[in-house]
Amino acid sequence: xxxxxxxxxxxxxxxxxxxxxxxxxxxxxxxxxxxxxxxxxxxxxxxxxxxxxxxxxxxxxxxxxxxxxxxxxxxxxxxxxxxxxxxxxxxxxxxxxxxxxxxxxxxxxxxxxxxxxxxxxxxxxxxxxxxxxxxxxxxxxxxxxxxxxxxxxxxxxxxxxxxxxxxxxxxxxxxxxxxxxxxxxxxxxxxxxxxxxxxxxxxxxxxxxxxxxxxxxxxxxxxxxxxxxxxxxxxxxxxxxxxxxxxxxxxxxxxxxxxxxxxxxxxxxxxxxxxxxxxxxxxxxxxxxxxxxxxxxxxxxxxxxxxxxxxxxxxxxxxxxxxxxxxxxxxxxxxxxxxxxxxxxxxxxxxxxxxxxxxxxxxxxxxxxxxxxxxxxxxxxxxxxxxxx
Amino acid sequence: xxxxxxxxxxxxxxxxxxxxxxxxxxxxxxxxxxxxxxxxxxxxxxxxxxxxxxxxxxxxxxxxxxxxxxxxxxxxxxxxxxxxxxxxxxxxxxxxxxxxxxxxxxxxxxxxxxxxxxxxxxxxxxxxxxxx
Numbered sequence: 001x002x003x004x005x006x007x008x009x010x011x012x013x014x015x016x017x018x019x020x021x022x023x024x025x026x027x028x029x030x031x032x033x034x035x036x037x038x039x040x041x042x043x044x045x046x047x048x049x050x051x052x053x054x055x056x057x058x059x060x061x062x063x064x065x066x067x068x069x070x071x072x073x074x075x076x077x078x079x080x081x082x083x084x085x086x087x088x089x090x091x092x093x094x095x096x097x098x099x100x101x102x103x104x105x106x107x108x109x110x111x112x113x114x115x116x117x118x119x120x121x122x123x124x125x126x127x128x129x130x131x132x133x134x135x136x137x138x139x140x141x142x143x144x145x146x147x148x149x150x151x152x153x154x155x156x157x158x159x160x161x162x163x164x165x166x167x168x169x170x171x172x173x174x175x176x177x178x179x180x181x182x183x184x185x186x187x188x189x190x191x192x193x194x195x196x197x198x199x200x201x202x203x204x205x206x207x208x209x210x211x212x213x214x215x216x217x218x219x220x221x222x223x224x225x226x227x228x229x230x231x232x233x234x235x236x237x238x239x240x241x242x243x244x245x246x247x248x249x250x251x252x253x254x255x256x257x258x259x260x261x262x263x264x265x266x267x268x269x270x271x272x273x274x275x276x277x278x279x280x281x282x283x284x285x286x287x288x289x290x291x292x293x294x295x296x297x298x299x300x301x302x303x304x305x306x307x308x309x310x311x312x313x314x315x316x317x318x319x320x321x322x323x324x325x326x327x328x329x330x331x332x333x334x335x336x337x338x339x340x341x342x343x344x345x346x347x348x349x350x351x352x353x354x355x356x357x358x359x360x361x362x363x364x365x366x367x368x369x370x371x372x373x374x375x376x377x378x379x380x381x382x383x384x385x386x387x388x389x
Numbered sequence: 390x391x392x393x394x395x396x397x398x399x400x401x402x403x404x405x406x407x408x409x410x411x412x413x414x415x416x417x418x419x420x421x422x423x424x425x426x427x428x429x430x431x432x433x434x435x436x437x438x439x440x441x442x443x444x445x446x447x448x449x450x451x452x453x454x455x456x457x458x459x460x461x462x463x464x465x466x467x468x469x470x471x472x473x474x475x476x477x478x479x480x481x482x483x484x485x486x487x488x489x490x491x492x493x494x495x496x497x498x499x500x501x502x503x504x505x506x507x508x509x510x511x512x513x514x515x516x517x518x519x520x521x
Contacts, residue, residue, distance in 0.1 A: 200466070376459075
């Protein structure tokens with residue numbers, strides 16, 4: 001079975017807030033759900049599938065489904081691969097729709113890490129009995145250094161430079177200046193990235209994404225339903241997902257899970273990287289973008305540094321416009337999980353509703369890519385390819 | 390520029406069925422992992438079942454010698470800078486660790502290192518690595 005053109009993204013909504021001290025996480029989920037359903041032209045009563053991950057408060061989907069008032073559910077999925085989970089949710093929603101398990105699937109994400117003071121230099125959240133914890137926690141792995149280790153190795157193997165990584169931030173900032181909701185709207189230069197404080201070698205402060213409150217939601221529907229709604233139809237063409245870890249101690253930091261999820265998605269979609277007009281690439285850190293671009297096949301392994309340099313990711317300037325909302329690096333990284341905003345901006349591009357300064361002309365084919373967890377130890381990867389009908 | 394190693398407090402280690410023998414050995418200054426009794430492969434981190442073939446495993450000793458596969462000096466996650474690293478042991482497994490007893494700014498990928506042990510709260514000795 002394939003999911004190619006078996007389901008459509010009919011609703012997409014990114015919460016405009018970036019700091020929400022006076023709202024609860026559950027309220028933010030609900031506001032996102034309301035926004036995405038209104039965008040699609042559907043109501044709460046239409047939803048029969050619900051998808052959420054670890055940011056949703058409560059036991060799996062139980063508490064949020066009840067809070068939202070979802071009474072018609074016949075399909076539930078709480079797959080959690082960190083920030084990449086929401087791309088997997090879209091894929092799983094398409095599978096469920098293709099299998100007849102639901103017709104209207106709602107995906108929500110929300111969180112308040114900015115108000116709650118949670119960031120990438122805090123110890124990562126772990127649950128009791130996580131088997132790797134006793135072997136790693138004495139060494140103080142935090143989010144940023146578990147990406148820095150991959151960056152350091154990439155530099156050693158391929159000669160990638162901090163200047164090249166900085167170009168990724170420069171491109172995101174060039175886009176964010178046009179997004180009135182972006183947390184950071186000032187353009188930055190390569191020199192400014194390199195002059196920002198070193199957090200964990202070789203990653204500077206400006207190599208790191210923002211910590212923001214907020215959220216987003218998506219509505220995935222059966223094509224027959226999408227056809228009668230008023231919004232442009234965005235078809236799901238292909239998807240891939242995987243988990244990559246430490247390989248029993250044969251650690252290899254030169255590739256990410258995108259090397260597996262990407263080819264699966266491209267094969268299902270029947271397209272190649274050269275066909276992609278716009279790409280949302282998970283940007284927890286600049287190195288995350290560079291490695292995913294290589295692993296997806298936008299350039300050869302080891303050539304990511306040269307590929308991203310000199311504005312090649314800037315819309316209207318380079319060959320591969322990326323993260324035209326400003327991405328996690330500048331716009332938004334709600335709940336410390338950026339996957340849903342990657343899909344939302346791809347939908348805006350395919351609808352022709354991105355900001356005019358960053359809209360890709362006649363954008364009909366887009367990709368969204370997520371890496372969730374820790375690039376340097378274990379992470380989930382998800383790739384999604386979409387088209388405008 | 391220099392960034393000298395500074396001792397930092399280490400939280401008590403987790404002692405359970407998976408780790409108890411390891412910490413006993415570490416107190417003797419010995420580094421160990423587990424080897425599969427079916428396929429013969431060593432793996433890291435130690436598990437009761439082999440991650441390559443699901444066979445049973447047994448403890449085996451390690452030389453404590455290796456090279457730095459990757460290293461990052463974390464400067465802004467707390468008051469004390471520390472060097473987190475992956476060290477590729479001569480036995481062919483790579484483990485997450487800290488590099489200690491050196492000037493962090495001289496650390497390089499490919500550098501030879503050897504195991505040393507640092508005390509944690511509660512008395513356990515935690516294996517780390519220093520330049521060989």
